[in-house]
Amino acid sequence: MQDAASFIRGLPKAELHLHIEGSLEPEMLFELAAKHRVALPYTSVEALRDAYAFSDLQSFLDIYYAGANVLRDEEDFYALTRAYLLHAHADGVVHTEIFFDPQTHTERGIAFDTVIRGIRRALLEAQLELGITHRLILCFLRHLSAESAMATLRQALPYRDWITAVGLDSSERGHPPSKFVTVFDRARAEGLLTVAHAGEEGPPAYIVEALDLLHVSRIDHGVRCLEDEALVQRLVREQMPLTVCPLSNVMLKVFARAEDHNLRGLLQRGLCVTVNSDDPAYFGGYVAENYLAMQRALQLTRAELIQLARNSILASFLHSSEQSRHLAAIEAYAASH
Numbered sequence: 363m364q365d366a367a368s369f370i371r372g373l374p375k376a377e378l379h380l381h382i383e384g385s386l387e388p389e390m391l392f393e394l395a396a397k398h399r400v401a402l403p404y405t406s407v408e409a410l411r412d413a414y415a416f417s418d419l420q421s422f423l424d425i426y427y428a429g430a431n432v433l434r435d436e437e438d439f440y441a442l443t444r445a446y447l448l449h450a451h452a453d454g455v456v457h458t459e460i461f462f463d464p465q466t467h468t469e470r471g472i473a474f475d476t477v478i479r480g481i482r483r484a485l486l487e488a489q490l491e492l493g494i495t496h497r498l499i500l501c502f503l504r505h506l507s508a509e510s511a512m513a514t515l516r517q518a519l520p521y522r523d524w525i526t527a528v529g530l531d532s533s534e535r536g537h538p539p540s541k542f543v544t545v546f547d548r549a550r551a552e553g554l555l556t557v558a559h560a561g562e563e564g565p566p567a568y569i570v571e572a573l574d575l576l577h578v579s580r581i582d583h584g585v586r587c588l589e590d591e592a593l594v595q596r597l598v599r600e601q602m603p604l605t606v607c608p609l610s611n612v613m614l615k616v617f618a619r620a621e622d623h624n625l626r627g628l629l630q631r632g633l634c635v636t637v638n639s640d641d642p643a644y645f646g647g648y649v650a651e652n653y654l655a656m657q658r659a660l661q662l663t664r665a666e667l668i669q670l671a672r673n674s675i676l677a678s679f680l681h682s683s684e685q686s687r688h689l690a691a692i693e694a695y696a697a698s699h
């Protein structure tokens with residue numbers, strides 16, 4: 363195989379699990395803190411990066427929400443999204459489906475309109491300049507109440523046409539999908555698709571709830587599904603996509619080392635697995651680095667890398683004609699490299 367890193371970067375792919383707030387690099391965090399005169403408990407970019415040593419999901423979320431506090435005006439959300447899109451483009455991403463967490467911002471007085479306008483401006487610009495297409499997914503914070511999620515959905519409805527799906531993220535344990543049935547029902551009634559983080563730290567039963575109660579089109583993470591054989595068979599039968607985030611799983615101690623990740627096991631069971639970056643500024647790499655980390659740790663073959671890219675297109679919310687075009691590009695790339 364050609365050098366794995368350049369093969370992976372050139373492989374056309376979609377990214378389906380990316381929290382835009384998780385792409386806030388320490389350099390931009392410091393810049394925005396200075397712009398808005400926000401005091402930081404770190405003296406330098408290096409000291410901040412050194413704090414990115416997590417013991418579990420919650421220890422990460424505490425730092426992630428604190429970091430998002432520097433995002434204040436539309437220009438900040440635009441700059442954040444634009445920087446992510448430039449990284450994604452360099453990594454061979456042709457289509458991206460981005461999560462945003464409005465409650466992280468509205469809870470501290472930032473208008474929903476400010477957040478979504480900044481993100482959308484960068485997305486539209488990247489479509490024109492870089493040819494990257496997008497979908498936007500509004501995530502509810504599951505540690506907050508179901509009423510707060512419903513209020514957020516109401517705030518989003520005037521922007522209905524800019525949003526493709528709703529999702530569920532933040533602290534998983536103790537906040538099962540069943541807590542959000544009413545708001546997800548309402549979102550589906552509005553024509554929105556649904557996804558949910560499940561089986562990252564939480565048990566396989568949360569994956570089952572996400573399927574049965576929230577009627578999701580994809581499971582975000584889902585790596586704990588292997589603990590429930592009947593669930594695996596169902597996920598295979600339904601070809602329910604899993605948006606797996608390998609570097610995130612290692613950084614948050616879901617797996618002790620990259621070598622222990624179950625990605626190959628998931629693929630070998632015939633699951634529709636995709637590889638994504640989750641929160642690249644915090645976990646040490648954008649999407650190509652996630653592919654590369656798994657290729658190195660598990661000796662993924664060229665055929666497996668190509669399958670992951672194909673899955674990313676098939677699992678996307680793109681129309682089938684656009685999927686076919688990208689799948690053909692992947693086959694052409696595979697044939698010529």
Ligand SMILES: Nc1ncnc2[nH]cnc12
Nearest residue numbers: 381531532533559640641
């Ligand atoms: N990996 C993750 N799990 C749950 N919520 C998140 N929010 C940002 N990243 C997350």
Ligand SMILES: [Zn+2]
Nearest residue numbers: 381531559640
């Ligand atoms: Zn996530």
